[in-house]
Amino acid sequence: MSKDALLARRLTAMGPAYKLFYDRPVHLVRGEGVWLWDADGRRYLDCYNNVVSVGHCHPRVVEAMYRQMQTLNTHTRYLHENVVRLAERLGGLMPGDLNTCMFVCTGTEANDLAMQIARRVTGNRGALVTEASYHGNSLLVKALSTDAYPADERPDWLAVMEPPDAYRGPFRGNDADVVANYLANAGEALARLEDAGHRPAAVMLDSVWDAPGPLSPHADYVRGLCERVRAAGGLVIADEVQSGHCRTGDWWGFEAYGIVPDIVTLGKPSGNGHPLAAVVTTPDIAREFASRTSYFNTFGGNPVSAAAGLAVLDVIESEGLRARVADSGAYLHSALEDLARKHDVIGAVKGRGMFLGLDLVADHDSREPLSREALGRITTRLAEEGILTHITGRHGNVLKIRPPLPFDRSHADIAVAAIDQVLAGM
Ligand SMILES: Cc1ncc(COP(=O)(O)O)c(C=O)c1O
Structure with a gap:
């Protein structure tokens, strides 16, 4: 052919x-x-x-999936040790109380669930993202992806700030003024949200802003941004769909900023090509979410996916x-x-x-x-x-x-x- x-x-x-x-x-x-x-x-x-x-077709991941596929594949409505072990291992790799995992299949689903959780838990509806962001393609998450649709279609609950690009953004260089200016810009976006009648449920924080970047801003900027959003009643969602699983040289991209997010979303590298993604949050947030709703995902966290996820962690550690x-x-x-x-x-x-x-x-x-x-x-x-x-x-x-x-x-x-x-x- x-x-x-x-x-x-x-x-x-x-x-x-x-x-x-x-x-x-x-x-x-x-x-x-x-x-x-x-x-x-x-x-x-x-x-x-x-x-x-x-690495492509890593034999250890292939073998783990093959063995599990030969043995059993069901879903998270039955007990299975693989998925519990994966949740425990991911939780063990996160700082603070971030030790409760919910499994999905894609980064989009992880961000969608994270945003649903943030809205439920805060009672707020708004979201803060950067220009030229990309977080996925469901109806809710596409709205958070300003790179993916025309600006005049943005919902009124969305506040958009400048990505912290110290090379070609509106504020350039490495001095403290640049950080202060980008933070002021984020503050203005939050004020516009309030004017539109909304409070923030969350900020979507890319640990390395890819679509407008790749950007890895000053830690003071990220810390200041988290403080402002929390002061306004919102949560911090770290989108680790790209920057997680050691891509930055740390387990998670947000570690370099010295912050502990409220919710972390994982995706792309989690299953080395197999569709596995997750939301990791604190027990308190997970409990509050569960008190009002339940969650099920047919494929997310099945025993074969979990075997792939565990093998990925094993390879990262052993190699x-x-x-x-x-x-x-x-x-x-x-x-x-x-x-x-x-x-x-x-x-x-x-x-x-x-x-x-x-x-x-x-x-x-x-x-x-x-x-x-x-x-x-x-x-x-x-x-x-x-x-x-x-x-x-x-x-x-x-x-x-x-x-x-x-x-x-x-x-x-x-x-x-x-x-x-x-x-x-x-
Ligand atoms: C930072 C980030 N978040 C979320 C997503 C969405 O992930 P998926 O394509 O698995 O739905 C992407 C995809 O490119 C991404 O780059």
Whole structure:
């Protein structure tokens, strides 16, 4: 089957809402560790996929799922030890009282449930998010995803603040004024919410803001934001769907800010490709929620999913992936900084851990973003060189590098050499 024929069949069978990466889509058929192979046997270095976080087709995860699938798969309305163990392990990895887990299948469902809990528990309806946010695609959560629909369709219970982008946002640099200005901006958003007749149920806190970033702001900003929201009667929901499971070099992205959220949502890496996600909260909040309603999710937290989730935690611990991320992430960051000194088109290196982005500019001084079309050409050229990346950022001008966690220094060297070559050829 030729690639063109498969493309045509896909369009007919699946419709035009689905998009593919790259001007010339890649047809992948196999993966192992940080490597992927296409239908022609060509090998690619995966610098993008965070779902298969402990590596493509990790044998330990595959084996755990296979064994459980052979034995039993039911749902959370029967007792099963796997799901209890997973809840205990996740709770044990969280700070404070965050030790009660509810299982779902996707990041969207986790954020939807988190928001339902926040509304029930606070009695408030409002939510605070940033411009260019993405938290998922259900009716409720899409409203929280300002990146995903036109601004004139925003509900009146939504307050939108500036993402804390110290490179290209309205307030730039590293001094205390910048933090104060972004906090004032968040305060203004809360005031607009009040004017619209709403109090906040929660702020959606990305531990690394991806859609407008990747951004990893000053800890004082995040702490100040949490204080303001709590003072207004809202909870702090940390969306760890991307930044969790050691991607930043800590177990959870919020740890770097020294905060303890009220609710944490987990997703993408939880099952290494198997749809497993969770809401983790405190016993008090869980009890208050349960006093007014119940919750059931047919697939969420089934014994096979839980086996995958447990195997992911085992692999992270036994292979020392947290330390690996801290080392390789710092190495990759520094190599990208070197590249930024060489290529004017790189305005800034953003993010932390293994969650990095190159903010590409048409003009170094004005910081005018490079066009989306140019980014499309760059990611396509990189794919031709066997390097899979993609695009993020509010202006679609950030080259996103967010590989599976076993990515090491040698992989970083390969990726950086290819980016160097592609940028030089622009
Ligand atoms: C930060 C964040 N939260 C939530 C989601 C939604 O997760 P899912 O696609 O599993 O519903 C995404 C997906 O990209 C995300 O990046």
